[in-house]
Amino acid sequence: xxxxxxxxxxxxxxxxxxxxxxxxxxxxxxxxxxxxxxxxxxxxxxxxxxxxxxxxxxxxxxxxxxxxxxxxxxxxxxxxxxxxxxxxxxxxxxxxxxxxxxxxxxxxxxxxxxxxxxxxxxxxxxxxxxxxxxxxxxxxxxxxxxxxxxxxxxxxxxxxxxxxxxxxxxxxxxxxxxxxxxxxxxxxxxxxxxxxxxxxxxxxxxxxxxxxxxxxxxxxxxxxxxxxxxxxxxxxxxxxxxxxxxxxxxxxxxxxxxxxxxxxxxxxxxxxxxxxxxxxxxxxxxxxxxxxxxxxxxxxxxxxxxxx
Numbered sequence: 001x002x003x004x005x006x007x008x009x010x011x012x013x014x015x016x017x018x019x020x021x022x023x024x025x026x027x028x029x030x031x032x033x034x035x036x037x038x039x040x041x042x043x044x045x046x047x048x049x050x051x052x053x054x055x056x057x058x059x060x061x062x063x064x065x066x067x068x069x070x071x072x073x074x075x076x077x078x079x080x081x082x083x084x085x086x087x088x089x090x091x092x093x094x095x096x097x098x099x100x101x102x103x104x105x106x107x108x109x110x111x112x113x114x115x116x117x118x119x120x121x122x123x124x125x126x127x128x129x130x131x132x133x134x135x136x137x138x139x140x141x142x143x144x145x146x147x148x149x150x151x152x153x154x155x156x157x158x159x160x161x162x163x164x165x166x167x168x169x170x171x172x173x174x175x176x177x178x179x180x181x182x183x184x185x186x187x188x189x190x191x192x193x194x195x196x197x198x199x200x201x202x203x204x205x206x207x208x209x210x211x212x213x214x215x216x217x218x219x220x221x222x223x224x225x226x227x228x229x230x231x232x233x234x235x236x237x238x239x240x241x242x243x244x245x246x247x248x249x250x251x252x253x254x255x256x257x258x259x260x261x262x263x264x265x266x267x268x269x270x271x272x273x274x275x276x277x278x279x280x281x282x283x284x285x286x287x288x289x290x291x292x293x294x295x296x297x298x299x300x301x302x303x304x305x306x307x308x
Contacts, residue, residue: 001023002020002023002084002137002138003023003025003081003083003084003085004020004023004024004025004083004084004085004086004087004137005024005026005078005081005083005087005113006024006026006028006031007027007043007044007073007087007088007089007097007102008028008030008031008087008089008118009028009033009275009277010118010126010275010277010278011087011088011089011118011129011133011277012027012028012033012037013034013277014087014118014129014133014277014278015133015137016034016036016037017130017146018130018133018137018139018146019139020137020139021036021037023137024037024040025040025041025081025083026040026041026042026077026078026081026083027040027041027042027043028042028044028097029042029043029044029045029046030235033271043073043074043077043078044071044072044073044074045071045072045074046070046071047070047071050235050236050240052184052247053182053184053185053233054184054185071097071098073097073101073102073105075105078105082109083113084111084113084114085113085114085116085136085137086102086106086113086114086116087116087117087136088115088116088117089117089118089119090117090119099115102115103115114136116132116136118132118133118276120192120276121191121192122191122192122195123196123199123284125192126192126280127150127151129276129277130147130278131143131144131147134146150278150281153281154281154284157200157288157297158199160288160292160294160297161200161201161288161292164201164292174201174203175201175202175227175262175263175291176202176203176204176205176224176225176226176227176228177197177226177227177228177229177230177291178204178205178206178228178257179193179194179197179204179232179273180230180231180232180244180248181193181233181234181269182213182233182234183233183244183247183248184244184247185215186216186218186221187213187214187216187234188204188206188207188216189207189230189232189273190207190211190212190213191212191213191276192209192276193207194207194208194209195209196273196280196284197287200284200288200290200291200292201291201292202228202291205223205224206220206221206224218251218253222253222256222257225260226261227261227262227263228261228262228263228265229257229261229263229264230265230267231244231245231248231264231266231267232267232268232272232273232274233269234269234270234274235274236268236270237268237269237271237303238266238267238268238303238304241266241267241268241269242305245266245307258307258308261308262308263290264306264307264308265290265304265305265306265307266304266305266307267303267305268303272286272302272303282299282302285297285298286298286299286302286304
């Protein structure tokens with residue numbers, strides 16, 4: 001029987017989806033879905049403290065410039081749990097504990113655990129992560145069936161969008177979307193997010209599929225002339241996102257964007273879009289609903305709020 005540790009929220013979701021939850025022995029402080037895993041011991045802790053978006057950016061920048069990790073990992077407790085598999089990532093040092101730290105600890109253990117690292121940048125690679133985890137846990141068949149179901153749901157989204165385009169009485173024009181992954185400074189949606197917007201029949205002018213999120217100027221944001229504004233700050237729940245919206249509304253440029261936009265919404269970025277896991281399929285379905293007024297595509301319980 002495996003003894004599994006997840007050090008990445010999306011990894012925990014995948015582990016549970018392929019049936020590995022009974023074998024989990026610990027998690028990161030951010031692993032909170034499904035709620036049943038919150039009983040597990042926590043091995044990580046963030047060194048940054050959320051105050052304001054600008055201050056968090058400053059804390060992160062200072063730590064990165066000095067080569068410091070943004071997270072503490074309880075190495076003694078990890079070793080005591082004697083895991084056989086540790087699932088982590090090497091895509092974003094800001095998001096979770098870094099791979100090098102995990103590997104350094106694993107190399108001192110006997111027997112040495114298998115370290116599985118997930119670094120997807122596209123929707124297809126996120127789905128491939130399910131296969132990777134399934135094989136690592138000896139649950140390949142379950143992973144294959146889960147992946148096939150998710151791919152079918154994506155296909156349903158794409159089929160609906162294709163039909164909408166065909167039935168458009170005028171030449172179809174995709175709605176321009178500005179996705180705020182961070183608000184001060186501004187980071188637009190990156191990696192898989194632009195791809196999902198395109199799958200749902202929209203366009204994200206400021207960043208392309210697979211490209212990481214990077215700091216952009218206010219001028220570049222305004223130049224998108226976006227019809228749809230989505231505020232979904234990474235790691236923030238809806239209550240915190242409402243505060244970010246109020247902060248932005250103090251800026252004249254943003255108020256003008258809101259006035260021109262047809263749709264303005266807030267999304268829980270701690271749970272949705274910013275985790276490279278299976279719920280990105282729900283996010284794509286939600287985008288189809290939002291961009292095309294198709295309520296049948298809205299996932300039950302999706303954490304969002306409409307401003308306009």
